[in-house]
Amino acid sequence: MSPHDTALEQNEYRLVLVKSGSDAIWAERRGHDLYLPRIVISRWTRPAEQLQEGVEAAWHLRTIVLDFLPIRKDSLPLAVAEIISSELPYGLTAASIDELSDAEVDVEERSVVYEILAGNPGVRGPFSRVGWIQEAKEWLRTEVGRTDAFTGDICQFNASGTFALVRFGTREVPAYWLKATGKPNEREFTITATLSKYFPRFLPPLVATRNDWNAWVTEDAGQPLNECLTFPAIEEAVLALTELQRQSADCINTLIAAGCLDRRIPVLQSELNNLFSYLEEAMGQQTTTKVPRLEPHQLRELCRISHDACSEMQDLGLPDTLAHLDINPGNVLFDGSRCVFIDWAEACIGNPLLTFEQLRTHVERSGEPASSSVSHLRAIYARSWLDRISESNIDRAFALAPLLAIATYLYGRGDWLDTPRRTAPALHSYARSLARHMYRAAQGAGLTEASSH
Numbered sequence: 327m328s329p330h331d332t333a334l335e336q337n338e339y340r341l342v343l344v345k346s347g348s349d350a351i352w353a354e355r356r357g358h359d360l361y362l363p364r365i366v367i368s369r370w371t372r373p374a375e376q377l378q379e380g381v382e383a384a385w386h387l388r389t390i391v392l393d394f395l396p397i398r399k400d401s402l403p404l405a406v407a408e409i410i411s412s413e414l415p416y417g418l419t420a421a422s423i424d425e426l427s428d429a430e431v432d433v434e435e436r437s438v439v440y441e442i443l444a445g446n447p448g449v450r451g452p453f454s455r456v457g458w459i460q461e462a463k464e465w466l467r468t469e470v471g472r473t474d475a476f477t478g479d480i481c482q483f484n485a486s487g488t489f490a491l492v493r494f495g496t497r498e499v500p501a502y503w504l505k506a507t508g509k510p511n512e513r514e515f516t517i518t519a520t521l522s523k524y525f526p527r528f529l530p531p532l533v534a535t536r537n538d539w540n541a542w543v544t545e546d547a548g549q550p551l552n553e554c555l556t557f558p559a560i561e562e563a564v565l566a567l568t569e570l571q572r573q574s575a576d577c578i579n580t581l582i583a584a585g586c587l588d589r590r591i592p593v594l595q596s597e598l599n600n601l602f603s604y605l606e607e608a609m610g611q612q613t614t615t616k617v618p619r620l621e622p623h624q625l626r627e628l629c630r631i632s633h634d635a636c637s638e639m640q641d642l643g644l645p646d647t648l649a650h651l652d653i654n655p656g657n658v659l660f661d662g663s664r665c666v667f668i669d670w671a672e673a674c675i676g677n678p679l680l681t682f683e684q685l686r687t688h689v690e691r692s693g694e695p696a697s698s699s700v701s702h703l704r705a706i707y708a709r710s711w712l713d714r715i716s717e718s719n720i721d722r723a724f725a726l727a728p729l730l731a732i733a734t735y736l737y738g739r740g741d742w743l744d745t746p747r748r749t750a751p752a753l754h755s756y757a758r759s760l761a762r763h764m765y766r767a768a769q770g771a772g773l774t775e776a777s778s779h
Contacts, residue, residue, distance in 0.1 A: 338366045339377060340430075342406045342423070342439055343389070343415060346456050349443055352409075352418040353426060360426050363418060364402070374485035377405055385415040388478070390492075391485040392442055393454040395435055404435060406442055408456050410480070451487025451508055452539050459492070462504060466494060466543060469534035475499055490541065499545075502533060506541035507671065510739075513585030514671040515540045520584035521648075521670060524577055528570040529666050530659065547668075548661030555655060555692055557699050563658045563665040564703050567685065568710040570667070571678040574648035578675055581648055587674035589734055590646050594676075595636035601737055602629035605761045608754040620761055628761070631768050632733055635726045639677060642723050643715040649676040651735060653684045655692070676734065679723050682707050683731035728767035736760045 340362040343352040353360040365384070367376035374391040381389045388411040395404040409415070423431060423439050431439075441447070447454040463476065479495025488508025495501050507514045515535070519542065522532040530547035551559055574581065582588060605625055612619050620628070650657070651672035659666050690700050708720045715723075736757060742748055767773075 335369050336366050337369055337373070338364055338402050339373070340402045340404045341365050341377070341381070342404065342431075343381075343387075343409055343418070344392075344406060344439070344443055344456055345409045345414075346460070348420075349422065350420040351423050351439065352415050353421050354417075355419045360419065360421055361430055362404075362426065363415075365405075372483050373405070374482045377407060378482050381407060385413075385418070387411050387413055387415055388480070390459045390480065390482055392456065392458075393438075393450060393485070393487050395438055398432060398435075401432075404431075406439060406454075408459065410459060411478075447487060451489075453485065453490050453506070454487035462492070463494070465536065466502060466504070466534065469543065470499075470502070472499075488540070490539075493546070501546040502543050503530070503546060504541060504543050506536075506539050508540065511671040512540055514669075514673075515542060517581075517585050517670045517673045518542055520581065521673075524580070525570055525573060527664075527666075528566055530668065547666045548659040550656045551658040551660055551665070552655035552692075554660055555689070559660045559665070560689055560699075560703060561706060562660065562663075563685070564682070564706050565710075566665040567653075567667070567682065568678075568707055571647035571649075571681070572710065575645040577648075578646060581673070581675055585673070586648065587651075587672075587739060589649065589651070589674040589676040589737075591636050591640045591677055591730075594730070594734055594737065595633060595640075597737055597740060598629055598632050598636070598733070600743055601733065602626070602632075604743060604748060605757055607748075608757040609761065611751070611754045612758055617758075617762065620758075620765060624765065625761065628765055628768060631773050632729060632764075635729055635768075635773060639723060639726045639730060642719045642726075644677055644679060644711065644720075644723055645714065646675055647678040649674045649678065649681045650684075651681075651738060653681050654688045655685075658685075672738070677723075677727075677730070678711075679727040680731040680734050683727040684735065687728075687731075725771045726773070728771065729764055729773060732760055732764045732767060736764075 341364065342362060352363070354363055365377055365380040367373060367380060373394070377391055378389055381387050387409050389407040389409055392406045392408055395406070397403050423436050442455055445455045445457055452458060459480065467476065475496045475498070477495040477497055481493040483493070484491035488506070490504060490506040492504045493501055494504065518529070519532065519535055522529050530544035533543040533545060535542045551563060602625055606622055609620050609625065650667065650670065651674055652669060657667060657669045659668060686700055686703065689703070704724065711720055747753060
């Protein structure tokens with residue numbers, strides 16, 4: 327990889343280091359001038375986690391990222407992090423942020439830093455302030471009833487004023503995870519609490535909730551499936567998914583009231599025309615010749631096939647259940663004996679096969695030995711529904727599922743179709759890719775011929 331390519335794979339951050347009880351920030355002195363320290367991290371990773379690791383490597387400090395400030399033109403992104411260890415950064419100088427030049431930190435950034443130091447998050451959210459992590463530790467100690475359970479091991483994976491994902495290490499009991507969500511994922515809090523109440527077997531044990539932070543704490547429940555992608559683990563995931571879906575079929579109204587999207591087949595079918603109009607728009611913006619363009623008549627034919635597939639799937643008799651629009655091996659945890667499911671921001675009510683189809687696709691693409699047993703996983707899943715629908719109907723549902731799973735995933739929350747985001751080049755490109763997958767799914771399953779009868 328050339329130095330130019332390496333630079334494209336990295337992001338450099340300006341870093342404001344602060345500490346509870348002090349108005350100082352820590353800066354590098356170069357001659358008579360002060361500069362914020364810089365941290366270079368890899369792109370396509372979790373910035374909070376990478377910055378936490380980078381600061382520890384550079385200055386042997388434990389920190390928590392408090393917020394990322396809006397990126398200003400022609401400047402590096404800026405992160406504010408609180409020092410939570412007793413040590414101070416060797417080689418850096420304690421200073422007032424006003425001692426830095428306007429080119430280094432502008433007026434708006436200074437104002438935000440002062441608010442963070444003062445513990446005033448304003449509209450930025452409860453985590454954009456010094457001291458919140460200590461408050462979280464005291465809250466958690468109270469909830470679990472053990473003041474001696476925790477170590478100093480605090481790993482941060484997500485950070486902003488309204489989002490948090492932090493792992494608290496413990497001495498003997500399982501570690502604890504704190505998660506909080508803001509817009510547009512606020513509903514994950516209520517959904518998670520509801521699912522934990524009605525289906526505790528299928529989620530990590532819920533320890534505590536906090537409404538003012540939109541936050542919840544769970545026990546550690548194992549490794550992500552993508553880190554232990556063996557056939558026994560995947561088989562357990564499929565069995566757990568099926569049982570969760572079967573149990574949820576009797577709680578549809580409760581789950582919708584909790585915030586789950588309604589993505590039942592009739593709802594998807596009612597939006598197909600809008601979705602395919604968008605796909606025509608996106609395909610019209612394609613400039614590359616490296617991949618084939620789907621012509622308008624092909625998209626219109628695919629829209630008709632999708633309508634027919636929806637009608638046929640609806641007639642097959644599968645019940646509507648809880649579904650997970652972002653199911654992937656990273657959102658399934660395995661502790662060696664059981665699987666649980668996390669990250670329910672994209673929870674919905676819909677055809678159960680669409681979630682299985684997404685998980686099956688991830689496993690098949692993994693390249694792991696378990697991917698060769700996909701047909702066996704399908705058989706396991708099918709057997710779980712044979713008391714509700716016939717074998718021929720479940721086989722037909724499997725044929726229809728790939729096309730409808732992609733359409734449901736693309737539509738997602740659906741709100742993006744009425745926002746300026748719909749014209750974003752990256753979204754156009756992604757939608758074109760999914761449209762080609764849908765076309766291949768329709769061809770591979772023989773749905774073109776089936777829809778003409």
